[in-house]
Amino acid sequence: MKTSPLKGMRDYLPAEQRIRDFVQSEILRVYRASGFERIATPVLEDMENLDKSEGGDNLNLIFKVLKRGEKLQKALAGGQEKDLSDMGLRYDLTLPLSRYYAANKEQLPSPFKVIQTDRVYRAERPQKGRLREFVQCDIDILGDESPNAEVELIDVTARALMAIGFRDFTVHINDRRLLRQMLEGMGFAADSLDSVCVSFDKLDKIGAEGVAAELREKQCPESAVAALSAFLEKGQVGLADVAGLCADKSLGDNVRYVIDTVEKLADGAYAVAYDPSLVRGQGYYTGMVFEVSCAGFSGAVAGGGRYDNMVGKFLGQKVPAVGFSIGFERICAILLDQGFTVPAEKKRLALLYAPGADFAGVLATAAQLRQEYAVTVLAAGKKVGKQIDRLAQNGYAAVCFADKYPEIKTIQ
């Protein structure tokens, strides 16, 4: 039988799991103190719900569960591949939350400030080094259309990141509508905007000329490409510049409001910046989007945005919604990489007993010692010296021989 976990999935050794539990509990502590409440939904969702969820590329990465019994026989006889499966593993926590809110709205407060920390699944190509099973830590506010919801999510997420020791991070903010209105005003076709955004997103990497070249390759109208190039050549792509090109003035004002308010709250502890090319992959975002980057690490450590239309698909009634997700795996990987160790609540002590000892007495001694230590009960090995060396290597601070209690030997 195979001993390794499946491709793209991981076993966690005790030391790494300690870090994961610590990170999760610190994040939960900050979220809860801020009045958010945790919920849980199943890992499996109806396949039709997943298919219609506007998850962008993630829809191609869904693990599908085979039908069972008669239904499977019927599907096999029909010969249609899509009929073989009736449910799938969720690719994020936003679709399940939208379904959940629609199902339970009457029993939930409004606005609903909610926590989810749970596993999600994506059938990524393993050679990319990406995980196929990973944990996301999300907070969402449902039922609040004001930009204060964005401000609060950023404030709470930033405080959670600081609680686990992150510093020197920047919150990047954009509004998709701002970008799209600007591009449409320049003459890009409305149905090409998704593709144009993908190119524009690379501004940091390939520069204004690179973006223009890519857009020409995509056969965008030359006048539109020229207008964008002219705009970028001025070198000023600040919020006022972009907002000035948009018909709807409230969009720029709202982004400005969020940035200014968060800057006051951050008080220099972290940075907030308008990022004209920030798009994010999910199709379901409708307004502001945000991302957190951290000095010294490529890629985002958190991301989110407003998705005002998703709950309505389930409920038939529009419910404004905005969410922010911490990239739990990335955070844990960075901490592990930095040699982070979890502050221990109690020192660890090994209680060693000889063969034939009165085991009820040994466990009673352990109960006594637990008032001060985390106690592991172990049979003494034949080579006790070596055993104690190994215990010290594994993080034990003390040893007690059951027959010599209350004598305790410190080993590091």
Place this chain on the structure above:
Amino acid sequence: MKTSPLKGMRDYLPAEQRIRDFVQSEILRVYRASGFERIATPVLEDMENLDKSEGGDNLNLIFKVLKRGEKLQKALAGGQEKDLSDMGLRYDLTLPLSRYYAANKEQLPSPFKVIQTDRVYRAERPQKGRLREFVQCDIDILGDESPNAEVELIDVTARALMAIGFRDFTVHINDRRLLRQMLEGMGFAADSLDSVCVSFDKLDKIGAEGVAAELREKQCPESAVAALSAFLEKGQVGLADVAGLCADKSLGDNVRYVIDTVEKLADGAYAVAYDPSLVRGQGYYTGMVFEVSCAGFSGAVAGGGRYDNMVGKFLGQKVPAVGFSIGFERICAILLDQGFTVPAEKKRLALLYAPGADFAGVLATAAQLRQEYAVTVLAAGKKVGKQIDRLAQNGYAAVCFADKYPEIKTIQ
């Protein structure tokens, strides 16, 4: 789009999730203080591993994940149903742990005292009212063949149950080999013992005559049925009686040792009893099995046993192992049923702000209040009186109007 969760799976509302988080954290606290270390493995396992795992009836309840891309096309062309899937959702935490131990043995202490609390999946018939996704809380000891491992698992599990408020429970103990040796000695065929055990398991419900009738229906030898009936008619099925019928005397002695030692540790707080008909469903158990029943509730709240051959299937080298699993869902259902409320760390306060308030200032006030309260920031509604009534109903203890801070109004 469908708003209800999939059949047999559940959404958890905030109040129920608070109980779930409390139960899990109390169980983890006891487990960790006893020197056990948490690990995690993926929810998905290789299909071949699952198939070969001796999980009894659970093997018929596996959710299988459809292959993807070319592999799926090839499988569809082949037309073999079993080729459509290469991985499945785990039905328990014992198979993944055995695989994990084999994969990581060199990096793990011996004995390895391990915690798993995680989701498992079984495609139960929904009409039975059973969940298809549920959480198990397991502790296991790998690498210890002595019955002290059984004693410690029972001691730690009993203390975890007491920590979450359970009283009046009984730990039932048996050894499968004891039962099988007795039955074989009476003349039941070795290859019929599984089926005979299933009938014998019903002794409590259908009585000695009922068991005999069922065994005759199963066409067991009349002499064997008569021997069992004669034994049961004496009305004495104590440990000494059953052990007296077995060739291997150490089996009875070990069960006696575990019962006596646990009784000393329990010191009257819970009961320990030999249960001659206890079998448990899994095929992989090799020795002692145990179960916890609780006065006033049918069914088991915890169960486990020794499985000395499972790790060897992965490692090619025998590793003694014993585990005990708390039925997390049952525990939570009982607490919810009893109207249990989680002791709050901090009282909840709603910080209400008027439209147009300085939101950075409001959040700064929230940060001040968080030293004493769990604070939820909310826009004041048009009917503030009604809003405050609703907050009181939802467990808030106090309200503060941001513009009147530090004035605080107690609402219950």
